[in-house]
Amino acid sequence: MSEIHDWLSADRLPSPLDPALHDWLYVDKGSLTRRLTELADGAFSVTPLHEAWQPLRADECAALGVPADSEGWVREVYLCGHGQPWVFARSVAARAQLEDSGLDLQRLGNRSLGELLFSDPAFARGTLEACHYPTRWLPDACRVDGLWARRSCFRQNRLGVLVAEVFLPELWQAAAVTP
Ligand SMILES: C=C(O[C@@H]1C=C(C(=O)O)C=C[C@H]1O)C(=O)O
Numbered sequence: 001m002s003e004i005h006d007w008l009s010a011d012r013l014p015s016p017l018d019p020a021l022h023d024w025l026y027v028d029k030g031s032l033t034r035r036l037t038e039l040a041d042g043a044f045s046v047t048p049l050h051e052a053w054q055p056l057r058a059d060e061c062a063a064l065g066v067p068a069d070s071e072g073w074v075r076e077v078y079l080c081g082h083g084q085p086w087v088f089a090r091s092v093a094a095r096a097q098l099e100d101s102g103l104d105l106q107r108l109g110n111r112s113l114g115e116l117l118f119s120d121p122a123f124a125r126g127t128l129e130a131c132h133y134p135t136r137w138l139p140d141a142c143r144v145d146g147l148w149a150r151r152s153c154f155r156q157n158r159l160g161v162l163v164a165e166v167f168l169p170e171l172w173q174a175a176a177v178t179p
Pocket residue numbers: 030031032033034046075077079087089090091111112113114115117163164165
């Protein structure tokens with residue numbers, strides 16, 4: 001299934017995925033931070049790569065329900081096990097929604113956004129969608145074609161935080177999954 005470039009919910013997949021891969025992408029709706037922490041026996045860390053106000057991508061504006069080219073806070077990090085990048089995560093929120101919400105994403109640093117989202121019961125997670133993440137959107141250091149990614153939107157009142165997680169080959173090795 002090398003042609004999936006659009007974000008698809010599980011019911012729109014053209015054919016079934018390997019069950020272990022399907023589980024990571026669609027079934028486990030809990031915190032990825034917690035799942036990776038368990039897999040790494042506690043040796044989990046977050047490495048911020050890029051944090052800035054900038055225009056959001058078209059697919060992000062559509063998912064958040066804001067006008068095209070809206071500005072938002074963009075946070076890109078590696079989620080690491082034993083110091084090795086396992087997941088590249090990009091989380092975005094539109095400026096107007098964020099400023100109304102009081103959520104302070106700018107001072108998160110190397111704390112996990114997942115801990116924050118999952119510790120606040122006011123946030124509800126939307127449908128998980130997956131795709132092969134466009135290579136050009138990856139940092140140079142992990143630019144591999146056809147990597148599986150998933151995304152979902154966490155909503156609280158008017159605020160949406162869209163979280164995309166790209167699974168890197170080192171994670172599949174550690175988890176003994178053949179993607
Ligand atoms: C949504 C979660 O948060 C994770 C932590 C992130 C961060 O710190 O920037 C980003 C995306 C997620 O992979 C989670 O743990 O499930």
